[in-house]
Amino acid sequence: MKRILIAAFAALFAFPALAADIKVDDAWARPTLGQARNGAAYLTITTTGAPDRLVAASAPVAGKTELHSMTMSNNVMQMRPVDAIQVTPGTEVKLQPGGLHVMLLDLKSPLKLGDKFPLTLKFERGGEVQVQVEVRQPRAGGHGQGH
Numbered sequence: 028m029k030r031i032l033i034a035a036f037a038a039l040f041a042f043p044a045l046a047a048d049i050k051v052d053d054a055w056a057r058p059t060l061g062q063a064r065n066g067a068a069y070l071t072i073t074t075t076g077a078p079d080r081l082v083a084a085s086a087p088v089a090g091k092t093e094l095h096s097m098t099m100s101n102n103v104m105q106m107r108p109v110d111a112i113q114v115t116p117g118t119e120v121k122l123q124p125g126g127l128h129v130m131l132l133d134l135k136s137p138l139k140l141g142d143k144f145p146l147t148l149k150f151e152r153g154g155e156v157q158v159q160v161e162v163r164q165p166r167a168g169g170h171g172q173g174h
């Protein structure tokens with residue numbers, strides 16, 4: 028039993044996935060309209076370390092934060108929570124309108140154009156990574172549909 032535990036620890040340290048290995052770029056959110064209490068944050072994740080999983084997120088602007096996917100079902104866009112988002116070295120994981128996103132529920136105040144707010148991403152191995160999310164319109168040429 029003890030030997031198994033030691034082996035598990037050794038495996039854990041053989042691939043030290045540090046937060047420094049994880050890079051989060053282009054974090055942004057669309058301004059909320061009117062009295063909308065929900066929003067979504069989008070970003071791009073890459074890692075130079077071991078494979079990892081984004082398992083949670085939190086932001087002081089939101090009462091509750093979930094990881095969501097969006098899929099087309101019978102011509103209707105449907106959002107559903109996902110347990111985790113896989114991050115693989117060498118592959119960009121894009122959270123973008125119409126796909127994966129960080130759902131910001133129960134917003135404490137509207138997201139206004141030009142605002143910035145902190146978002147903490149929690150990775151299974153890499154731990155916590157904090158980014159600043161810029162409130163802006165989708166870039167031209169991007170996937171502007173959905174949400």
Ligand SMILES: [Cu+2]
Nearest residue numbers: 095106128130
């Ligand atoms: Cu959502």
